[in-house]
Amino acid sequence: MAKKAIAIDGPSGAGKSTTARMLARELGYKYIDTGAMYRAVALAGLREGLDFDNEEELAGKLTALAEEIEINFSSPDRKGRVEIFLDGENVTEEIRKLKVDQLVSRVASIAGVREVMLTKQRELARNQPVVMDGRDIGTRVLPDADLKIFLTASLKIRARRRLRDHHAQGDKITLEEVEERLRKRDTRDRERAHSPLRRAADAFEINTDEKEPEQVVREIRDLFREVV
Numbered sequence: 001m002a003k004k005a006i007a008i009d010g011p012s013g014a015g016k017s018t019t020a021r022m023l024a025r026e027l028g029y030k031y032i033d034t035g036a037m038y039r040a041v042a043l044a045g046l047r048e049g050l051d052f053d054n055e056e057e058l059a060g061k062l063t064a065l066a067e068e069i070e071i072n073f074s075s076p077d078r079k080g081r082v083e084i085f086l087d088g089e090n091v092t093e094e095i096r097k098l099k100v101d102q103l104v105s106r107v108a109s110i111a112g113v114r115e116v117m118l119t120k121q122r123e124l125a126r127n128q129p130v131v132m133d134g135r136d137i138g139t140r141v142l143p144d145a146d147l148k149i150f151l152t153a154s155l156k157i158r159a160r161r162r163l164r165d166h167h168a169q170g171d172k173i174t175l176e177e178v179e180e181r182l183r184k185r186d187t188r189d190r191e192r193a194h195s196p197l198r199r200a201a202d203a204f205e206i207n208t209d210e211k212e213p214e215q216v217v218r219e220i221r222d223l224f225r226e227v228v
């Protein structure tokens with residue numbers, strides 16, 4: 001029998017990872033952060049010294065690299081946090097750096113890279129019950145998920161949340177810069193040819209502007225109870 005799966009999609013800063021992590025902890029499911037997987041591929045490309053300006057070569061090289069590398073997640077700690085490993089090395093912090101931020105949506109727009117990630121993500125969901133978050137989980141990766149959620153929030157609020165993350169990382173950046181980057185990344189994620197960000201027809205949309213994470217988790221848990 002298929003394992004239980006909850007798909008959470010939405011733009012950057014809508015609250016996906018906080019919500020998904022808390023929910024996974026409550027349900028005892030594994031949390032899979034698919035954005036972190038694309039970030040790990042971007043980091044691997046940076047470390048290989050790939051030329052990110054050479055669009056033609058980049059696609060082939062990054063796809064081959066995505067096949068070669070091993071990406072693993074740790075089990076959640078007491079706070080539900082998970083760590084991500086690239087070929088055995090803990091890269092949880094490094095994948096959040098600005099350098100990766102700037103490249104990742106380009107990496108995620110490469111069809112070959114997406115195919116490789118799709119296989120890995122489906123495999124993860126086959127082996128265990130999961131809460132998986134990303135952009136195309138409900139539409140493509142897990143179209144048969146038991147529950148699909150589409151989280152949204154206004155650009156201003158999303159930028160404020162992301163700014164907090166950047167400052168916690170020690171990155172020097174202003175609110176305006178974060179907003180501009182988010183806007184660009186959103187456009188790229190929504191308009192790309194392969195698996196663009198969009199709400200699945202059967203996804204429940206929740207706007208998180210005025211809500212604490214606990215409330216969002218409660219709403220999703222209630223919906224989950226109704227569907228399973």
Ligand code: DC
Nearest residue numbers: 034035036038104105108134135136
């Ligand atoms: O959620 P995040 O900011 O860590 O995502 C990083 C990038 O990867 C972002 O540009 C969207 C992209 N992404 C994607 O295309 N598909 C996913 N399932 C997850 C993330």
